[in-house]
Amino acid sequence: MSRPAPPAGRRLLDGAMGTALLARGLPAGRPPEAWLLERPSEIAAVHRAHAAAGAQVLLTCTFNLASARVDGWLGPGGAGEAAAAAVALARAAAPGALVAGALGPLALATPGGAAPAAAALGAPFRAPLAALAGAGADLLWLESQYDAREAAAALGAALPLGPPVVITFALAERGGRLVTPGGGPAEPLLLDAARAGAAGVGVNCVPAGPALAALAAWARAALPVPFVAKPSPGLPGAVLPPEAFAAALAPAVRAGAAWVGGCCGAGPGHVSALAALLRGEGAGHCER
Numbered sequence: 001m002s003r004p005a006p007p008a009g010r011r012l013l014d015g016a017m018g019t020a021l022l023a024r025g026l027p028a029g030r031p032p033e034a035w036l037l038e039r040p041s042e043i044a045a046v047h048r049a050h051a052a053a054g055a056q057v058l059l060t061c062t063f064n065l066a067s068a069r070v071d072g073w074l075g076p077g078g079a080g081e082a083a084a085a086a087v088a089l090a091r092a093a094a095p096g097a098l099v100a101g102a103l104g105p106l107a108l109a110t111p112g113g114a115a116p117a118a119a120a121l122g123a124p125f126r127a128p129l130a131a132l133a134g135a136g137a138d139l140l141w142l143e144s145q146y147d148a149r150e151a152a153a154a155l156g157a158a159l160p161l162g163p164p165v166v167i168t169f170a171l172a173e174r175g176g177r178l179v180t181p182g183g184g185p186a187e188p189l190l191l192d193a194a195r196a197g198a199a200g201v202g203v204n205c206v207p208a209g210p211a212l213a214a215l216a217a218w219a220r221a222a223l224p225v226p227f228v229a230k231p232s233p234g235l236p237g238a239v240l241p242p243e244a245f246a247a248a249l250a251p252a253v254r255a256g257a258a259w260v261g262g263c264c265g266a267g268p269g270h271v272s273a274l275a276a277l278l279r280g281e282g283a284g285h286c287e288r
Contacts, residue, residue, distance in 0.1 A: 013261025
């Protein structure tokens with residue numbers, strides 16, 4: 001079946017949800033998804049702040065929704081209710097933005113270890129992805145992937161549902177390059193995902209700097225789809241200030257990163273600094 005493509009051109013993504021909710025009082029150990037039903041106003045406030053800073057794409061507060069970790073917090077049937085609430089909160093916070101139904105990895109496959117069959121790897125993703133698509137998400141967003149087998153299974157579960165699918169990988173920086181946790185090259189992961197049908201591929205929760213810029217330059221020449229860069233400015237206590245974060249990400253933008261935003265530790269100030277960066281790089285023509 002043919003799949004709709006995401007809008008062309010550069011896009012400004014949002015900042016982090018999890019670290020923002022921790023700053024708002026989310027108890028350590030409680031999944032952010034629990035607040036979708038308990039304290040939705042806190043999640044809506046984070047979305048509104050990112051949208052006000054210029055974000056054109058908002059990721060839903062559903063990172064753990066495919067994981068058994070949330071079962072005890074949401075109860076039977078709660079995952080579907082949470083997915084609908086997550087999409088609605090993001091939509092209401094910024095009616096003109098794209099809403100991306102986001103899911104993180106499950107760690108069912110471990111680098112270098114035996115993995116379940118592909119069908120078993122993909123099974124936990126199917127219901128939450130279907131719920132996010134059914135709730136009206138404009139995109140399905142698979143983030144923080146790191147194992148090629150699980151990423152392929154998650155992508156296979158997402159593609160038949162209709163919305164364009166974006167997949168990003170959480171990588172390590174070694175020797176000036178971004179690599180998989182096992183030390184393998186990042187490029188085959190991205191190329192395989194693009195060839196499999198992803199509408200956008202890239203990285204998240206990586207450092208902003210020369211290694212990311214080098215990968216963006218490769219992606220511009222090699223990938224048939226937009227390259228996504230959603231690096232982290234750092235965890236609490238070691239977060240780059242917004243202007244420094246934008247300056248560190250600027251080489252990747254110039255090298256060809258098309259959709260950019262911030263991961264863990266990135267707040268509205270970081271999004272605003274990235275908005276200024278994109279305007280300075282001639283990206284102010286982006287339409288919502």
